[in-house]
Amino acid sequence: MHILLLSIAYPPEIRSASTLTRDFAVQLRRLGHEVTVVTGYPRYNLSEDERDRMYPTVAVGDDGIRVVRIRTLPVHRVSPAVRGISELSLPFVFAVAAARYVHRKVDIVEVYSPPLTLGLAGTIARWFFRASLIVNIQDLFPQNAVDLGMLRSGPVLSFLLAVERLVYRFADVITVHSPGNRRFLVGHRGVPESKVVTIPNWVDIESFDAVRDGVGADPDPLFREMDVGARKVFLFAGVMGPAQGLDVVVEAAEMLADQTDVLFLLLGDGTDRARLEGLVRAAGLNNVRFGEFVPPERYTGIVTHCYAGLVTLTPFYRTPVVPGKLMGYMAAGIPVVAALNAESDGHDIVAKSGGGVAVQAGDAKGLAAAVRRLAEDPLRQKEMGQAGLRYARSQFATETCVGMYDALFRELTQGK
Numbered sequence: 001m002h003i004l005l006l007s008i009a010y011p012p013e014i015r016s017a018s019t020l021t022r023d024f025a026v027q028l029r030r031l032g033h034e035v036t037v038v039t040g041y042p043r044y045n046l047s048e049d050e051r052d053r054m055y056p057t058v059a060v061g062d063d064g065i066r067v068v069r070i071r072t073l074p075v076h077r078v079s080p081a082v083r084g085i086s087e088l089s090l091p092f093v094f095a096v097a098a099a100r101y102v103h104r105k106v107d108i109v110e111v112y113s114p115p116l117t118l119g120l121a122g123t124i125a126r127w128f129f130r131a132s133l134i135v136n137i138q139d140l141f142p143q144n145a146v147d148l149g150m151l152r153s154g155p156v157l158s159f160l161l162a163v164e165r166l167v168y169r170f171a172d173v174i175t176v177h178s179p180g181n182r183r184f185l186v187g188h189r190g191v192p193e194s195k196v197v198t199i200p201n202w203v204d205i206e207s208f209d210a211v212r213d214g215v216g217a218d219p220d221p222l223f224r225e226m227d228v229g230a231r232k233v234f235l236f237a238g239v240m241g242p243a244q245g246l247d248v249v250v251e252a253a254e255m256l257a258d259q260t261d262v263l264f265l266l267l268g269d270g271t272d273r274a275r276l277e278g279l280v281r282a283a284g285l286n287n288v289r290f291g292e293f294v295p296p297e298r299y300t301g302i303v304t305h306c307y308a309g310l311v312t313l314t315p316f317y318r319t320p321v322v323p324g325k326l327m328g329y330m331a332a333g334i335p336v337v338a339a340l341n342a343e344s345d346g347h348d349i350v351a352k353s354g355g356g357v358a359v360q361a362g363d364a365k366g367l368a369a370a371v372r373r374l375a376e377d378p379l380r381q382k383e384m385g386q387a388g389l390r391y392a393r394s395q396f397a398t399e400t401c402v403g404m405y406d407a408l409f410r411e412l413t414q415g416k
Helices: 016-030 078-099 118-129 143-147 155-170 179-188 203-213 247-255 273-283 297-305 325-332 346-353 364-375 379-393 396-411
Strands: 002-007 035-041 058-060 066-070 109-113 132-139 173-176 195-198 230-238 262-267 289-293 310-311 337-342 355-359
Touching: 002 078, 002 118, 016 035, 016 109, 016 262, 035 078, 066 078, 066 379, 078 118, 109 118, 109 396, 118 132, 118 155, 118 396, 132 155, 132 396, 143 310, 143 379, 173 179, 173 230, 173 396, 179 195, 203 379, 230 325, 247 262, 247 273, 247 289, 247 310, 247 364, 262 364, 273 289, 273 396, 297 325, 310 325, 325 337, 325 379, 337 346, 337 364, 346 355, 346 379, 355 364, 355 379
Parallel strands: 002 035, 002 109, 035 066, 109 132, 132 173, 173 195, 230 262, 230 310, 262 289, 310 337, 337 355
Antiparallel strands: 058 066
């Protein structure tokens, strides 16, 4: 089959959407499918080596995946008005690019959302190529924006809800990454149960296995740059924005100022990073370090050498989102210490796996207590890390999850 993937991000951009789409495409190729990716031109969250590179519009990589990179209006680090205009233009830009650069018959169009408006591009491509459309919903927009106070009742919200209904209506299948997301779409958006399929997000466990096979290898230079020494590193890696609610980490760090063997390492960027750095400076904390995004090939080595991984969400969220970094920490074989909103299915994953501890979002005291107990019990740390790794192998391996998509593709195209 020929699979057309529409995603706003793809490597070399360092984002969860990039990694998921790339791993998805690679595994589909292994299964014998032809894969074309239409994506944005790399401009955000790039490693230093990639920032000045130029990329052709169309290229076929060593993995056999054909990638079409198109320039779009900016959607990050801009005003809400500019971002709104940019996201509204995406359906037309992506649809035109697909029609212009994709000439072979397409069997499946798969859209990664957010942004939700990209689902409209998928709808156009579905019609143009006479293909089946699958929309992979990662964030329940616009509900998450309402939760964060970024959207209120009015014409903008009404318009976005109309877009949401349109995308859900024309999708042949909607995939979500957890049961709670499925219940939300069925119960709160009236999507037919038969149309919503739960397929967990995947993680490339093999890449972490390769690092673990090099036991005794020197840690990444980042650990020396950050003056980690012998301290136990609790890592957060990813976007630092309002949705992550990272104030809870700073507050917990204040409570653990006496725990001299613990270091909080926050890698990434986002609209909240400067403010969080200001809070750390104002409190005079020496147990918190900030660093930039690192490319995936370095990230696996960094996370594997950490003591535990931090996953946080704001308490204002009312959607059951599961941050993808949770699966990454499990694949690395380190425990998860999470502060998640009550609705998040992450609580259930942590409990079922035995791979960590989860407290309620915003509970700094609970987070600090969980970190302290884990830091003082290396045996428990090792057992939790191994339990999480076993669970990741059974539930989140790329070949398992993408295999579920492969079966879905075959079901949708049967008889066509």
